[in-house]
Amino acid sequence: MGIPATTYNNLARPTGVTKRRSSPRRGSLKIRRTRSRDRFFWYSASDGVSRLVNSNNSIPEQVNNYSFAPSEFHHEAYPKTFPVGGVWPPQQIDDLVFATGSENTDCVGDTCYNGNICEDLDCTHTLAAWKAATSDWEKHFELRKTEHRGIGVYTRHAFRQGAILGWYAGELKTLASMDGSKSDYLMEIEIGDISPHTPLEPTPSIYIDGEHKGNWTRFINHSCAADCVFRIMRVGNTRIMAVEAIKDIPRGKELSVDYGEQYYGLTTKKRCACGVPECVERRRIRLEKAMERRKTAEKAMERRKTAEKAKRNGNIKRCRRVAPPILV
Numbered sequence: 407m408g409i410p411a412t413t414y415n416n417l418a419r420p421t422g423v424t425k426r427r428s429s430p431r432r433g434s435l436k437i438r439r440t441r442s443r444d445r446f447f448w449y450s451a452s453d454g455v456s457r458l459v460n461s462n463n464s465i466p467e468q469v470n471n472y473s474f475a476p477s478e479f480h481h482e483a484y485p486k487t488f489p490v491g492g493v494w495p496p497q498q499i500d501d502l503v504f505a506t507g508s509e510n511t512d513c514v515g516d517t518c519y520n521g522n523i524c525e526d527l528d529c530t531h532t533l534a535a536w537k538a539a540t541s542d543w544e545k546h547f548e549l550r551k552t553e554h555r556g557i558g559v560y561t562r563h564a565f566r567q568g569a570i571l572g573w574y575a576g577e578l579k580t581l582a583s584m585d586g587s588k589s590d591y592l593m594e595i596e597i598g599d600i601s602p603h604t605p606l607e608p609t610p611s612i613y614i615d616g617e618h619k620g621n622w623t624r625f626i627n628h629s630c631a632a633d634c635v636f637r638i639m640r641v642g643n644t645r646i647m648a649v650e651a652i653k654d655i656p657r658g659k660e661l662s663v664d665y666g667e668q669y670y671g672l673t674t675k676k677r678c679a680c681g682v683p684e685c686v687e688r689r690r691i692r693l694e695k696a697m698e699r700r701k702t703a704e705k706a707m708e709r710r711k712t713a714e715k716a717k718r719n720g721n722i723k724r725c726r727r728v729a730p731p732i733l734v
């Protein structure tokens with residue numbers, strides 16, 4: 407469950423667009439703000455304009471922050487990769503996502519939408535400044551309804567490869583605190599020392615749940631030819647999951663990341679609708695066709711063998727059944 411570091415692997419079933427509780431009032435232009443922010447979909451109002459709303463006919467709130475409930479961590483053991491003497495259970499955000507062991511992790515700096523990355527471990531960049539810098543996201547990106555993939559994010563201008571476009575915001579949760587519930591908007595991020603661990607010693611991680619309190623990045627869809635990645639970075643001392651452009655991205659293009667083979671793969675039940683030439687679904691179709699051809703060839707071979715055998719057996723039988731020759 408959740409999105410492991412750098413990919414969207416293991417995301418749960420969609421809840422956002424498909425499972426809405428009730429329909430919005432049709433023909434009304436009054437889109438009220440309510441406290442509920444879940445379950446997003448598009449609403450065509452009487453003026454013909456589609457607006458992003460949720461089941462309460464309200465505009466989903468964009469929360470560009472980490473939300474934190476200390477009580478959710480009380481039952482959790484002290485993470486093995488935290489340095490001795492850390493604050494546990496965490497009382498504030500930085501007790502949990504303090505960039506411990508991030509000697510090699512780049513800082514996004516105070517600015518956004520460019521490729522200026524800070525490598526100074528003792529820098530004074532702050533999450534507050536970063537949040538302020540990313541709050542104008544609507545100048546840079548637009549949420550639009552896609553044909554088969556729910557809501558997507560489109561660029562309002564071009565970006566260069568290497569630009570940091572934003573960060574995955576949401577509620578910080580542990581696996582235990584989620585109590586088995588799944589959401590499509592879960593992102594897993596490692597905490598503590600993220601240097602390589604043995605498979606027997608998995609790196610502790612927490613989940614950023616963007617479903618109810620998230621920002622625009624929760625709407626980035628998957629593509630098998632993605633132009634962005636989720637990358638663990640830091641803002642000063644705070645660890646974040648940044649969105650980085652891995653290609654030059656033109657204006658008007660939909661942003662995408664690769665959710666990973668465990669989400670859209672040859673063995674998964676979910677079907678990708680990204681439609682690019684290298685899409686896993688095309689590979690699946692090619693493989694299925696090849697398997698079909700192989701099966702057909704095997705069946706034909708089997709039929710030939712059976713026919714040959716029958717012919718041989720039939721010949722013998724016929725010989726047996728033949729009446730004795732009539733001698734004249």
Ligand SMILES: C[S@@+](CC[C@H](N)C(=O)[O-])C[C@H]1O[C@@H](n2cnc3c(N)ncnc32)[C@H](O)[C@@H]1O
Nearest residue numbers: 420422555556557590625626627628678679680
């Ligand atoms: C994190 S959400 C992305 C935002 C989502 N489109 C929405 O409207 O809320 C992930 C969900 O989006 C949809 N999705 C994303 N990429 C897709 C793709 N390539 N093909 C089909 N569905 C996709 C799936 O329903 C997936 O479970």
